[in-house]
Amino acid sequence: MIFSFELAIFGSTISVLIIMFLLLYFYAQDYRKYLLEGKQEVIQERSQENAILSNMKRELSFAAFFMDDSKSIGIRYIITSLLFFFIAGLAGVGMRISLWNPNPTFLTPIQYNVLLTEHGTLMLYGWATGSILGLGYYLLPSMLKIKSDKLGHLNSAMFWFYFVGGVLLIFSRSTASWYFYYPLTDQLTEAGGGSYSFAALAGVLLILTAANVASIIFLKMIFFDRDKSIRLSKLPLFAWSIVSTALLILSSAPVSMVADVMLIYDLINPVFFTGSNGTALGYAILFWFWGHPIVYVAVIPAFGLIYELLPKYANTKVYSYKSGVIGLLLLMVLSGTVWGHHLFNSGLGTFWDLIFSTTSFLVAIPSAITVFNWIATLWTGKIRLTVPMLFILNAIIDFVIGGVTGVMQADVGINELIHGTYWVTAHFHFILLGMTTGMAFAAIYALFPTLSGGRRYNVALAKAHFYLTALGTYVMTVPWALGGFQGMPRRVAGYFGIFQSYQDAAAIGGIILGIGQLIFLINLVYSSTKPISVSNENILESEVIYGE
Amino acid sequence: MSRITAISLALILILGAGLSFYFFLSVPQGIGAQGVSASYNSTELIVLYANAQGWNYNSSHPNPTIYAKTHVLLEFKVIEQDNLPHTLTINPGNSENQNSAIVSVNIPPITGTVVWVNWSFGQPGTYTYWCIVHPETMVGLLIINSSTNQTASVVPNSIQGYQLSNLSIGNIYGAKFET
Incomplete structure (x- = not known):
């Protein structure tokens, strides 16, 4: 073989990478032994090790990537979903800045479409799904006092499915938007769905596989593995919200996965959704059968977190446990029946439009049960305005605004007018920013003593993070709603000049939001430099005994 | 969470976001964007x-x-x-x-x-x-x-x-x- 300089560089880089990974693996094994110190006599197999590790208070650590107990899997998901959150967030801020002028300031339409797609897919599949799976893996074992953790290797494999799926989404640079409609997705050009949009489809498939398997494992944890002392009627509401989410994922995600495989097959031999068959709408139906439930998948665990955190910061009990469970389960059932409201303008027919309109109005009932339950809990309690509590209160207000703007769209007539406008964007950003993102950060702040190994976060910085996030949400989404109601179209790189004031206000809001998230990172680094000052107890896992 | 973990996590998040943003913007502009139609008589x-x-x-x-x-x-x-x-x-x-x-x-x-x-x-x-x-x-x-x-x-x-x-x-x- 001829020696070449490039080959030598390539070879040495690969060997260095391999050595680094081996070293990391051995460090992780060392860390594992250190954590399990003094328990060697009771351990007979790996699943027992996992069970012990899963019940420990576990810190944020990169060693988690090489350990396969539930807590480590949770930390992996939290770290990775934060990465996807920052990638997708920067893409969103980029779009806002480019829309400062009616003629795009620095993005070409193709670049805009790439950012739009990456923002949507990574936020929903990377951040929302990932943070929920992470918190589920992290919190469920200690909430349910699980004694066995035998499926660690499967959890670990599914995490890597999720991670590789997210990386494929990034590398696809698809321009087909997050719903991957046919025939756009199968036009493999930059002006079509992106040259590698099939990679995005493969990424979505991998992530949904991970979500499905994780859902089954969550259901197994909750119904089979939980400690006998926890009766079904005493199950934490967070566990009920995970039950609701898992059933929702299992009942709807496979439909979208089938549609994705059909899309990939159509690249080779267009038989399923070709225009001459008149079934381009077929893909839309298959997609939205999952596309609406995923919004609830992102929201229902946040409800569960509110149910867990709110009573603790209000020094009281949940006002009504039963109505909480009923609300969460009703949301699951009803949200599976409303997907047609995304297709009011696609020609499903008046009959179906009215059916989906009715079911969409009905979703207001479990949502209202839930919100009234929170308000009643607040009413009877004594409120402490800690940082997680601020996030919770903001989440409730944002959810009410987002919910009301959402119910308005369920009216078929109004939907004709506001379909495809920024009104819709405003509606779901209220919910996804206020509820999903806000509650994920509330959980991270509530878990902070444990995640940081006994440190406090800087309260001033955390409050700055909260206020900038909340303010940014309002400054960005209220102008969207106002402009959207006048017909400001979404998903476009430019716009008509009459909408400039709305877009400029939204751009300022987006920048405020971005600065807020940077403050979160600064807080993370700043608090890690402080000495250990508190115990690593946290209020979400307060009943867990260390090491048992 | 040691200081190294926090700093490297923050760096990974910021670098990941920045590099991905650069990668997104470097999408081939190929079609319809490379040339401008010339003047005509x-x-x-x-x-x-x-x-x-x-x-x-x-x-x-x-x-x-x-x-x-x-x-x-x-x-x-x-x-x-x-x-x-x-x-x-x-x-x-x-x-x-x-x-x-x-x-x-x-x-x-x-x-x-x-x-x-x-x-x-x-x-x-x-x-x-x-x-x-x-x-x-x-x-x-x-x-x-x-x-x-x-x-x-x-x-x-x-x-x-x-x-x-x-x-x-x-x-x-x-x-x-x-x-």
Whole structure:
């Protein structure tokens, strides 16, 4: 073989990478032994090790990537979903800045479409799904006092499915938007769905596989593995919200996965959704059968977190446990029946439009049960305005605004007018920013003593993070709603000049939001430099005994 | 969480976001964005029927080689013929190259749809016009000769000297196909 300089560089880089990974693996094994110190006599197999590790208070650590107990899997998901959150967030801020002028300031339409797609897919599949799976893996074992953790290797494999799926989404640079409609997705050009949009489809498939398997494992944890002392009627509401989410994922995600495989097959031999068959709408139906439930998948665990955190910061009990469970389960059932409201303008027919309109109005009932339950809990309690509590209160207000703007769209007539406008964007950003993102950060702040190994976060910085996030949400989404109601179209790189004031206000809001998230990172680094000052107890896992 | 973990996590998040943003923006701009249509002194109409078996498949000369001149606005009237998705894509060179395409326009798959594609070439040379969906069958050459007269005066169509009687589709509009 001829020696070449490039080959030598390539070879040495690969060997260095391999050595680094081996070293990391051995460090992780060392860390594992250190954590399990003094328990060697009771351990007979790996699943027992996992069970012990899963019940420990576990810190944020990169060693988690090489350990396969539930807590480590949770930390992996939290770290990775934060990465996807920052990638997708920067893409969103980029779009806002480019829309400062009616003629795009620095993005070409193709670049805009790439950012739009990456923002949507990574936020929903990377951040929302990932943070929920992470918190589920992290919190469920200690909430349910699980004694066995035998499926660690499967959890670990599914995490890597999720991670590789997210990386494929990034590398696809698809321009087909997050719903991957046919025939756009199968036009493999930059002006079509992106040259590698099939990679995005493969990424979505991998992530949904991970979500499905994780859902089954969550259901197994909750119904089979939980400690006998926890009766079904005493199950934490967070566990009920995970039950609701898992059933929702299992009942709807496979439909979208089938549609994705059909899309990939159509690249080779267009038989399923070709225009001459008149079934381009077929893909839309298959997609939205999952596309609406995923919004609830992102929201229902946040409800569960509110149910867990709110009573603790209000020094009281949940006002009504039963109505909480009923609300969460009703949301699951009803949200599976409303997907047609995304297709009011696609020609499903008046009959179906009215059916989906009715079911969409009905979703207001479990949502209202839930919100009234929170308000009643607040009413009877004594409120402490800690940082997680601020996030919770903001989440409730944002959810009410987002919910009301959402119910308005369920009216078929109004939907004709506001379909495809920024009104819709405003509606779901209220919910996804206020509820999903806000509650994920509330959980991270509530878990902070444990995640940081006994440190406090800087309260001033955390409050700055909260206020900038909340303010940014309002400054960005209220102008969207106002402009959207006048017909400001979404998903476009430019716009008509009459909408400039709305877009400029939204751009300022987006920048405020971005600065807020940077403050979160600064807080993370700043608090890690402080000495250990508190115990690593946290209020979400307060009943867990260390090491048992 | 040690200090190293926190700092490296923050660095990974920021670097990941920044590098991904750079990667997103470096998407190939290829089609429709690389060139700007040149100035033109006159216009010329070229009619193309989009058919999966070949451009102008029903004529006696499918996939005709089109001759035109620089600084003439070529007005392609593309007519959908077979209910299948097509594009009119033009790139420099003798072969299809999607990444260097200067024009790419989608033709909606509804028979009878007419799409107008206007382009004026500033550089003489050989170009390829084709359909991205059917690159094997729908491909032809577009040969641009330099115009001697680049002033605003109108160049007569007949100056190329092709026999109009040999032309197939589009001859009445003055398009010049190879015979």
